[in-house]
Amino acid sequence: MVDGPLALPFYPQALPGRFLTLPELPLDSGQVLRDVRIAFTTHGVLAADKSNAILICHALTGDQYVLDTHPITGKTGWWSTLVGPCKPIDPQRHFIICANVIGGCMGSTGPRDLDPATGRPYGLTFPVITIADMVRAQAALVDWLGIDQLAAVVGGSMGGMQVLQWAAAYPHRVRAAVPIATATRHSAQNIAFHEVGRQAIMADPDWRGGAYLEAGTRPERGLAVARMAAHITYLSEPALQRKFGRTLQNRANLSFGFDADFQVESYLRHQGRSFVERFDANAYLYITRAMDYFDLAAEHGSVAAAFRGTRTRFCVVSFTSDWLFPTVESRQLVRALTAVAADVSFCEIATDRGHDAFLLEEPELEAVLRGFLNGRDRSRGAS
Amino acid sequence: MVDGPLALPFYPQALPGRFLTLPELPLDSGQVLRDVRIAFTTHGVLAADKSNAILICHALTGDQYVLDTHPITGKTGWWSTLVGPCKPIDPQRHFIICANVIGGCMGSTGPRDLDPATGRPYGLTFPVITIADMVRAQAALVDWLGIDQLAAVVGGSMGGMQVLQWAAAYPHRVRAAVPIATATRHSAQNIAFHEVGRQAIMADPDWRGGAYLEAGTRPERGLAVARMAAHITYLSEPALQRKFGRTLQNRANLSFGFDADFQVESYLRHQGRSFVERFDANAYLYITRAMDYFDLAAEHGSVAAAFRGTRTRFCVVSFTSDWLFPTVESRQLVRALTAVAADVSFCEIATDRGHDAFLLEEPELEAVLRGFLNGRDRSRGAS
Numbered sequence: 001m002v003d004g005p006l007a008l009p010f011y012p013q014a015l016p017g018r019f020l021t022l023p024e025l026p027l028d029s030g031q032v033l034r035d036v037r038i039a040f041t042t043h044g045v046l047a048a049d050k051s052n053a054i055l056i057c058h059a060l061t062g063d064q065y066v067l068d069t070h071p072i073t074g075k076t077g078w079w080s081t082l083v084g085p086c087k088p089i090d091p092q093r094h095f096i097i098c099a100n101v102i103g104g105c106m107g108s109t110g111p112r113d114l115d116p117a118t119g120r121p122y123g124l125t126f127p128v129i130t131i132a133d134m135v136r137a138q139a140a141l142v143d144w145l146g147i148d149q150l151a152a153v154v155g156g157s158m159g160g161m162q163v164l165q166w167a168a169a170y171p172h173r174v175r176a177a178v179p180i181a182t183a184t185r186h187s188a189q190n191i192a193f194h195e196v197g198r199q200a201i202m203a204d205p206d207w208r209g210g211a212y213l214e215a216g217t218r219p220e221r222g223l224a225v226a227r228m229a230a231h232i233t234y235l236s237e238p239a240l241q242r243k244f245g246r247t248l249q250n251r252a253n254l255s256f257g258f259d260a261d262f263q264v265e266s267y268l269r270h271q272g273r274s275f276v277e278r279f280d281a282n283a284y285l286y287i288t289r290a291m292d293y294f295d296l297a298a299e300h301g302s303v304a305a306a307f308r309g310t311r312t313r314f315c316v317v318s319f320t321s322d323w324l325f326p327t328v329e330s331r332q333l334v335r336a337l338t339a340v341a342a343d344v345s346f347c348e349i350a351t352d353r354g355h356d357a358f359l360l361e362e363p364e365l366e367a368v369l370r371g372f373l374n375g376r377d378r379s380r381g382a383s
Numbered sequence: 384m385v386d387g388p389l390a391l392p393f394y395p396q397a398l399p400g401r402f403l404t405l406p407e408l409p410l411d412s413g414q415v416l417r418d419v420r421i422a423f424t425t426h427g428v429l430a431a432d433k434s435n436a437i438l439i440c441h442a443l444t445g446d447q448y449v450l451d452t453h454p455i456t457g458k459t460g461w462w463s464t465l466v467g468p469c470k471p472i473d474p475q476r477h478f479i480i481c482a483n484v485i486g487g488c489m490g491s492t493g494p495r496d497l498d499p500a501t502g503r504p505y506g507l508t509f510p511v512i513t514i515a516d517m518v519r520a521q522a523a524l525v526d527w528l529g530i531d532q533l534a535a536v537v538g539g540s541m542g543g544m545q546v547l548q549w550a551a552a553y554p555h556r557v558r559a560a561v562p563i564a565t566a567t568r569h570s571a572q573n574i575a576f577h578e579v580g581r582q583a584i585m586a587d588p589d590w591r592g593g594a595y596l597e598a599g600t601r602p603e604r605g606l607a608v609a610r611m612a613a614h615i616t617y618l619s620e621p622a623l624q625r626k627f628g629r630t631l632q633n634r635a636n637l638s639f640g641f642d643a644d645f646q647v648e649s650y651l652r653h654q655g656r657s658f659v660e661r662f663d664a665n666a667y668l669y670i671t672r673a674m675d676y677f678d679l680a681a682e683h684g685s686v687a688a689a690f691r692g693t694r695t696r697f698c699v700v701s702f703t704s705d706w707l708f709p710t711v712e713s714r715q716l717v718r719a720l721t722a723v724a725a726d727v728s729f730c731e732i733a734t735d736r737g738h739d740a741f742l743l744e745e746p747e748l749e750a751v752l753r754g755f756l757n758g759r760d761r762s763r764g765a766s
Contacts, residue, residue, distance in 0.1 A: 029639040128639040188623035188647045189615065195648045196611045198641065199655070203604035205588055221586035228579045229612050232572065237706075240571035246678060254676055256412040256511040258581065258668060262675070264571045265578045272582070285641060292645070293637055295629060323620075323706075 012107040016071055017041040017064055019107065022140050031127040035116045038141050039107025040064050040099035043083075044091035046147070053147045054089055054373075055138065056098040057155030057162035059359075060230075060287050061279055063106035066098040067091070072278045081361050088370035089154065099141055101134040101162075103287055105280035108137070112213055112280050122282075124210030129286060131158070131294045135165045142173070149173050152373060156180035156358035157325065158287070161294045164333070167314070168296060168306040178369065180317040181358045183329035184303045184336070185295035190324060193233055194288040197226030201281045210282055223281045224272030231271045236321040236354030240264060303336035310337075314344040315372040317358075317365065324355040345372065395490040399454055400424040400447055402490065405523050414510040418499045421524050422490025423447050423482035426466075427474035429530070436530045437472055437756075438521065439481040440538030440545035442742075443613075443670050444662055446489035449481040450474070455661040464744050471753035472537065482524055484517040484545075486670055488663035491520070495596055495663045505665075507593030512669060514541070514677045518548045525556070532556050535756060539563035539741035540708065541670070544677045547716070550697070551679060551689040561752065563700040564741045566712035567686045567719070568678035573707060576616055577671040580609030584664045593665055606664045607655030614654045619704035619737030623647060686719035693720075697727040698755040700741075700748065707738040728755065 013019065022036040041064045046053060056066050056079065063070070067077035067084055083089040089096060100108035103126070111126035118125075142150065153166045153174050160182025167177040186194075201207055204222030208215045232240075244264035248254070251261065260266040300306035314337055318330035327348050337344040349364045351357045358365065396402065405419040424447045429436060439449050439462065446453070450460035450467055466472040472479060483491035486509070494509035501508075525533065536549045536557050543565025550560040569577075584590055587605030591598045615623075627647040631637070634644065643649040683689035697720055701713035710731050720727040732747045734740045741748065 124641070128641075185629060187620060188627045188629065188645070189618075189620045191629070191645050192611075192615045192623065192647050192651055195643075195645075195651055196608060196615065199611060199652070200583055200586075200608045202641075203583075203608055204586065225579060225583045225586055225608065228575075228582060232575045232579065235572075237570060237572045237709075240575065244571045246568065246571065246574070246681070258507070258511075258585075258672065260578075262571070262574050262578075264575050268575055268578055269582070289641065298629070326620075 010112060012037060012039060015039060015107045016068060017107065020141055020144055022137070025102070025133070025137055025140070027127055027133045028130040029127050033102070033109065033127060036102065036109045036137065037107065037113070038099050038102070038109075038137055040097060040141060041066065041068060042145075043067050043096040044094050046095040046145070050147050050149075051151060052093060053095045053097060053142070053145070053150050054152045054154060055142065055150050055166070056083065056089070056096060057138070057153065057159035057166075058098065058101065059155070059157035059159045060291065061275070061284075062159065063104065064098045064100045065106075067096070070278075073274075078359060081359070082366060082369055088366055088373055094151070097142070097145065099138055101287065102137045103129045103134070103283060103290060105283035110280070111210070111282035111286055121211070121213040123213065124282065126282070126286060128289055128293075130290050131161045131165050132169065134290065135162050135169060138162070138166075139170060139173070149175060152176040152178060154178040154180070154369070155182075157182055157355065158291050160325075161291065164296060164306075165294075167310060167312045168300065171307075171310045171312060174312045176313045176315070176372070178315045178317065178372065179333070180365075181319055181322050181325045181355055183325050184306075184333050185297060186292050187329070191292045193229060194292055196229050198285050198288060200225040200229070201285060207281060212281070218276070219281045220276040223276045223279065223284060226284060227275040228268045228272045231268060233324045234354060234356040236323065236352055238321060238352040239354055242352065303333060304339040307337055307342055308340045310340065310342050312342070313372075314342055315368065316344060316346045317368060318348045319353070319355070319357040320348060320350045321352045322355040322357065393495060395420060395422060398422060398490045399451060400490065403524055403527055405520070408485065408516070408520055408523070410510055410516045411513040412510050416485070416492065416510060418492070419485065419520065420490065420492045420496070421482050421485070421520055423480060423524060424449065424451060425528075426450050426479040427477050429478040429528070433530050433532075434534060435476060436478045436480060436525070436528070436533050437535045437537060438525065438533050438549070439466065439472070439479060440521070440536065440542035440549075441481065441484065442538070442540035442542050443674065444658070444667075445542065446487065447481045447483045448489075450479070453661075456657070461742065464742070465749060465752055471749055471756055477534065480525070480528065482521055484670065485520045486512045486517070486666060486673060488666035493663065494593070494665035494669055504594070504596040506596065507665065509665070509669060511672055511676075513673050514544045514548050515552065517673065518545050518552060521545070521549075522553060522556070532558060535559040535561060537561040537563070537752070538565075540565055540738065541674050543708075544674065547679060547689075548677075550693060550695045551683065554690075554693045554695060557695045559696045559698070559755070561698045561700065561755065562716070563748075564702055564705050564708045564738055566708050567689075567716050568680060569675050570712070574675045576612060577675055579612050580671060581668050583608040583612070584668060590664060593668075595664070601659070602664045603659040606659045606662065606667060609667060610658040610662075611651045611655045614651060616707045617737060617739040619706065619735055621704060621735040622737055625735065686716060687722040690720055690725055691723045693723065693725050695725070696755075697725055698751065699727060699729045700751060701731045702736070702738070702740040703731060703733045704735045705738040705740065
C-alpha cells in the first residue's frame with residue numbers, strides 16, 4: 001500500500017510487483033526517455049524451452065495487477081475472470097507477464113515521475129507517447145526476461161491496440177494474438193470523447209497547467225468528470241436500462257433538486273469519485289492521447305500491409321453491444337488479416353454489457369479464449 | 384443585440400420579440416413562480432376563425448428565434464429549414480408561435496432572473512421545473528393570444544417532449560401533434576450524459592454554488608465541457624467519420640502534444656466556446672433536469688393512458704442514426720398511440736446525421752411535415 005495513492009513523494013518501489021529500469025527508450029516523437037522504469041508482475045514459471053510466456057496488455061485505466069489484489073483499491077486483479085488457476089490463462093501452465101504502460105501511474109515511468117534532467121516532476125514536459133512506444137518498452141522487458149517469442153499477447157480495448165502493435169512490429173515474436181474489443185485506429189467519435197475528458201481535466205484550476213504535483217493540488221473534479229463521461233461509453237443503453245432504468249436512489253419521489261435523484265446518477269458520481277483515488281490526471285491525458293494517435297493503416301499504408309507475411313495466429317473478439325469499439329471495426333481487421341492469408345478466427349459475442357464486457361464474467365469469452373489458447377498448445381504438442 | 388449576452392444587468396426587454404407576464408405559475412414541484420415573463424415570437428396572421436395557429440416547441444438549447452436572426456449569434460432562425468415562406472410551416476398561411484421555455488435564458492423567467500421576493504438573482508433558489516411546467520406556461524400564452532385550439536404543436540428532442548405533454552394535458556386544444564426525435568421518457572443513458580454535463584458545470588469554481596452572477600464570474604469552462612460532451616451525442620459515429628475521420632487540423636503531422644491535432648477536436652472546442660457566449664450555465668442545469676424528469680408513463684400509469692380518447696392527429700418522426708432518441712423509443716410511442724386507437728402516422732427517416740438531423744436540411748423531413756400539415760388543412764377544408 002503506497003502512502004496516499006497520488007501524493008508526493010511517490011515511492012513506486014513500495015508498489016507490489018517487479019521493476020526493470022532501462023537506461024533509455026527511443027520514442028515515436030523522436031525524443032528519448034531516460035531512466036525508464038517498467039513496473040510489472042509475473043505469475044507462473046517460465047518453461048525450460050521458454051514456450052509458455054503470455055503477455056497481457058492492459059487498457060486505459062488498467063495496470064499490472066491483472067491477477068494480484070490492487071494495492072490501492074484492494075480489489076482482486078482486474079482480469080481474474082480470465083486469468084488464474086484453471087482459467088484460460090493459467091499460472092499453473094503459463095508464464096504470465098503484465099506491465100504497467102509507459103506514461104501510466106502505477107509504477108512505470110510517467111508524467112508524475114521526476115525528470116532526471118531537472119529533478120522535478122515531468123508534468124506536461126513528459127513526452128507524448130504512442131501505443132508503439134508502450135509496446136517497445138514491453139519488448140525490452142520481454143528481452144530482459146530472456147524470452148524470444150511469446151506464446152500469446154492478449155488484451156482488450158487499448159490492450160488490444162497493443163496486441164495489434166506487437167503483431168505488426170514483432171511478427172516473429174508473437175505466436176498468437178488475441179485483440180479483444182479493439183480497433184486498428186481510434187475513431188473520430190472516440191477521439192471526441194477523449195477530448196472531452198482532457199478538456200474537463202484541463203478546465204480544473206487545480207490542474208495548474210499540468211504542474212499540480214509541485215503546486216500540491218490535484219485536479220480531482222476535472223478527472224472525475226472525465227471518468228464519468230468515459231464510463232458511459234464503456235456500457236450500453238440496454239445495460240443501463242436494465243441495471244438502473246429510471247429507478248430513484250434511496251427515495252420514493254423526485255426531489256425537485258440537483259441531488260442524485262436517479263440511481264444512474266449516483267452510480268456515475270461514485271465512478272468518478274473512486275477513480276480519482278487511484279489514477280493520475282496527467283497520465284489520463286497521455287494515455288488517451290496515445291490511443292487517439294493509434295492508426296495502423298497510417299503507419300503501414302494499410303492494415304493488411306501491417307500484417308503481410310505474418311505467421312501469428314489471430315483470435316479477434318468483439319461484443320454486439322460495444323459502441324466504443326463496435327464489431328464493424330473488428331470485421332475490418334479480420335478482412336485485412338484474411339487479405340494477407342493470416343490464420344485468423346473471429347468471434348462476436350452476444351451481450352448487452354457494452355465495451356466493459358471484456359472485463360466481466362462472460363462465459364463465451366472464456367470459452368473462446370480457452371479454446372484458442374488450448375488449440376495453440378495442442379498444435380505445438382503435435383508438431 | 385443585448386449588451387454582453389450573459390452579463391449583469393440583464394435586460395430581457397432589449398431582446399427582439401414579444402413578452403407576456405403572468406402574475407403566477409403553479410409548478411409541479413408544488414411551488415408557485417411569481418411575475419413570470421414569457422418571451423416569444425409570432426409570425427404570420429391569426430385567421431379570423433383562429434384555426435391556423437401552430438406552436439413550435441424548442442429543444443434544450445434552442446429559443447424563440449425559430450425564424451428570426453438570433454440576437455446574439457447573428458445566425459438565421461434555428462428552424463428555417465422547416466419554418467418560413469413556402470416552407471411546411473409558413474407565415475403566409477400559419478400563425479406561428481414560439482416561446483422561450485420557463486427556466487431558459489433568452490428572456491423567459493429563469494434562474495438568472497431576479498427573484499421578486501429578494502431582488503437578487505435566483506441562481507439555485509429557482510424552483511426545479513418540468514416539461515409540464517414549460518407547457519403550462521405556453522398554455523397561458525396561448526390563452527392570452529385568444530387561441531382555444533392549436534392547429535398543430537411541433538417540436539424535436541425536448542421540443543418533442545413538450546409536444547407530447549401538450550397532447551396529453553390539453554387533448555382538446557391540439558388538433559395535430561408532431562413529436563420529432565423524442566421519447567415519452569428520458570432514458571438512463573440520457574440522464575447519465577446530462578449528469579456529466581451538470582457535474583462539469585458544478586465542478587467549475589466559477590459556478591460559485593450557482594451564485595456566479597452575484598460573484599461576477601461565469602462557469603465558462605464547465606459549461607463548455609458540458610456542451611462538448613452533449614454535442615457528441617447529437618451526432619453519429621458515421622457522420623463524425625464522414626465529416627472529420629482522423630483528418631488533422633491545419634497540420635501535416637501529429638504534433639505530439641495536446642493541441643487540437645485532429646479536426647474533430649478543434650470542432651468540439653469551437654462548439655464549447657461558442658455555446659458559452661449564448662447560454663447560461665444554471666439554465667442548462669434546470670432544463671436538463673426537466674428533461675430527466677420527463678416520464679409520461681409514470682404520470683399517467685402508462686403511455687397509452689396518457690392519450691386515451693385523444694382526437695389529436697399524430698405524426699411521429701425518428702431518424703435511423705439518432706442514438707440519443709433512437710427509433711425504438713418512437714416505436715413504443717406509436718404502439719401506445721395505436722393501442723388507444725389514435726390517428727397516428729410514423730416515419731423513420733434514413734440519415735447518418737444523428738439526433739441533430741431534425742435541425743438540418745432533410746428533404747424527407749420537410750416532405751413528411753408538409754404532407755402531414757397539408758393533409759390536415761385539406762381535411763378541414765373538406766369538412
